[in-house]
Amino acid sequence: MKVLVVGCDGKMGQPAVVALEKAGFECIGCRRGDSLKDMLDTQPDVMLDLTEPAVVFEHANLAIEANVPAVIGTSGLT
Secondary structure, eight states: OEEEEETTTSTTHHHHHHHHHHTTOEEEEEOTTSOHHHHHTTOOSEEEEOSOHHHHHHHHHHHHHTTOOEEEOOSOOO
């Protein structure tokens, strides 16, 4: 299974990538400045968003448009 990890360089993203890869998942890292739309065009099986509240809703909408299921792990949402 191919997992697109948005925020892969962050405090939550780094250990998430390690754990996912250890469990046998293929991870694609999306860093600040990368084009999320282009990353979603690679047809990941799921997107894991570990970014910040300011951008997470935009990311979720892009995943919906790309027909990619999303798991939101962003903290600080109210």
